[in-house]
Structure formats: structure tokens, C-alpha cells
Amino acid sequence: MYKRVLLKLSGEALAGEQKFGIDEKVITEICNSIKRLYNMGIKIAIVVGGGNFWRAKNVKSIVRTTADYMGMLATVMNGLALQDKLESIEVSTKLFTAVEMNKVAESFTQREAIKNINEGKVLIFSGGTGSPFFSTDTAAALRAAEIEADVILVAKTIDGVYTADPKIDSTAKKIDHITYQEVLEKDLKVMDSTAFSICKDNKIPLVIFAMNEPENIIKAANEENIGTIVD
Numbered sequence: 437m438y439k440r441v442l443l444k445l446s447g448e449a450l451a452g453e454q455k456f457g458i459d460e461k462v463i464t465e466i467c468n469s470i471k472r473l474y475n476m477g478i479k480i481a482i483v484v485g486g487g488n489f490w491r492a493k494n495v496k497s498i499v500r501t502t503a504d505y506m507g508m509l510a511t512v513m514n515g516l517a518l519q520d521k522l523e524s525i526e527v528s529t530k531l532f533t534a535v536e537m538n539k540v541a542e543s544f545t546q547r548e549a550i551k552n553i554n555e556g557k558v559l560i561f562s563g564g565t566g567s568p569f570f571s572t573d574t575a576a577a578l579r580a581a582e583i584e585a586d587v588i589l590v591a592k593t594i595d596g597v598y599t600a601d602p603k604i605d606s607t608a609k610k611i612d613h614i615t616y617q618e619v620l621e622k623d624l625k626v627m628d629s630t631a632f633s634i635c636k637d638n639k640i641p642l643v644i645f646a647m648n649e650p651e652n653i654i655k656a657a658n659e660e661n662i663g664t665i666v667d
Contacts, residue, residue, distance in 0.1 A: 437658050440479040440553070442580040443470070444573070444590045447514055449647040451488035458488065458517050465650040467521045473657050474527050474558060481549075481559040481583055483576040484518060486510025504568035508535050511572060515541065515562030522558060530557045534566030534575070546582045553583055573627040577634035588635065588642050589656045590627065595646035596664035597626050613665050626666070641667035 445466070452459030473480055489510035492503035512533055519531045530552040532544040542548065544561065553559050564575045580588050597619070600608040616636040619626060626644060627635075635642060643656045645663030655662045 437476075438478065438586040440481075440583065440585050441473070441657055442481045442483060442576060442583070442585040442588045443653065444576040444588055445482060445484045445514075445518075446592060446647070447485040447488035447510065448593060449591055450484075450514055450517070456488060458514070462650075463517060463521050466647075466653070467518065467525060467527070469650040469653040470522065470558065471525055471527050472654055478657060479553050479556075481553060481561060481579060481585065482518060483561045483572055483579055484511055484514045485572040486514060489513060501568040504564075504570075505535075508563045508566070511564060512537070512540060512562040515560045518560050522560075528557045529560055531560045531562065534561070534563035549579075549583055559583070570630065571628050573631035574634065577627075577631040577638075577640070580640050581634060581638045585640060588640055589653065590642055590644040591647035591653065592644060593647065595648075595662075596644050597624055597666065599624075601625070611664055612661075613667075616666060619666060635666075639667075641665060 450458050450463055452462035470480060486507050490507050492498065492507055495503065515531050519529045522529050531541040532549060533541040534544050536543050541562065549559055561575065561579045564570060564572050565578060576588055594602060595610070597611045597614055598608040599611065602608040616632050620629060620632055643663055643665055645652045645656050652662055
């Protein structure tokens with residue numbers, strides 16, 4: 437079992453079948469699974485995306501920098517929702533944001549993050565990296581390195597890495613185990629190349645799995661044979 441994990445949640449995972457906003461049933465199931473890990477003594481950090489509220493690619497008229505900041509704000513909304521739900525089921529949390537907004541959440545520093553995770557709090561990282569042109573994938577890789585996580589658990593809408601996009605190519609085959617270098621060479625769109633480089637340089641493995649069953653979070657953290665391992 438991993439002892440310290442970073443869970444990368446997409447915003448779309450929180451929306452469930454409604455595709456927008458936050459599905460109450462989905463966020464409850466996800467937080468219940470996180471509580472189970474918490475009760476097992478696993479140190480947990482979460483990086484959450486914002487795609488359930490904002491997708492920059494859908495609005496071409498907004499310049500990239502502005503669109504990215506809007507996306508950061510969307511991740512803060514999701515972070516607040518996760519914090520509220522976790523606290524309601526008696527899971528102690530600390531919400532950090534990379535974008536300064538003191539009345540909403542504490543600004544991220546590595547020192548405070550390490551202090552709080554060692555005290556047994558679930559960390560929630562929002563606001564991406566705080567800079568435009570970087571995705572929440574990169575934020576997840578950075579935060580994992582900063583808190584010395586054993587692994588990044590990547591919850592996605594598909595159940596692992598495939599040889600091609602399975603939504604487009606019916607012949608695509610699932611890969612159980614692959615190296616960072618192979619992902620980069622084959623240009624498999626799992627996480628962005630910056631995030632992969634950070635993980636590769638810091639020797640942080642990834643477990644990529646489907647979020648359609650919140651129980652999969654438990655299985656991934658327990659090193660069960662699920663999804664795809666990238667190392």
C-alpha cells in the first residue's frame with residue numbers, strides 16, 4: 437500500500453452524467469472513498485481540475501492568459517466543494533490555492549503543505565500552478581514532488597492508457613504498464629509533456645484509472661491491478 441498519495445481529479449469527474457457543475461451523488465461517493473483511505477492512515481493530497489465549470493477551448497474569443505485564469509478560479513470552486521463535503525463527514529482538510537485569495541483559502545507554500553499533511557490533514561490543492569499556460573496535470577506533478585508523494589493516482593473518464601484514443605479508434609488496446617519515455621515517444625495523450633517530465637525526473641509513478649467507480653480510488657491506492665501504471 438502506498439503511504440502518501442496525490443489524487444488527481446478532473447473537474448468532469450465531479451460533474452457525473454450531467455456534464456456540468458457538481459453532481460451531489462458523485463462527490464459524496466468520491467469523498468467517502470477518500471475517507472476510507474484517510475481512516476487507513478494514508479496521507480492524501482488532491483489536485484482538482486475545473487473542466488466541469490470552464491473549458492477554455494470552447495470559447496475561442498478569450499485570450500489564452502485570461503482563459504487560464506478563469507480555469508484556475510473554476511478549480512477553486514471545486515476545491516471548496518471537496519473541502520465542504522470532506523469536513524461534513526469528519527475528514528480534516530486544508531485547502532490551498534496557488535492564486536492568492538486569503539478569504540477563500542490559504543496560499544500554497546511547501547512548508548505549510550508538509551506541516552499539514554504530517555498532522556494528518558487531507559490537502560486540497562486548487563488554482564493550478566498559479567500561472568497561465570500550465571495545466572492542472574502539471575500542478576499535480578509539481579505538488580506531488582513538493583510533498584514527496586509515493587504516487588499520483590490519476591482518475592479519468594477512461595480506464596487507463598490506450599494505444600490510441602478508444603473513443604475514436606475501436607482497435608485501440610489498453611496498456612497495463614508503460615514507461616514515461618514510451619508515453620512521450622508514442623505521444624499518448626494521458627497527461628501533458630511538462631507533467632510527464634516532472635514525474636520522470638522525480639521518479640514519481642502514475643496509476644491511471646477510471647473514475648466511474650469511486651471504489652477504484654481504494655484499489656489504486658492499494659496497488660491492485662487496475663488501470664495503467666506509468667513509471
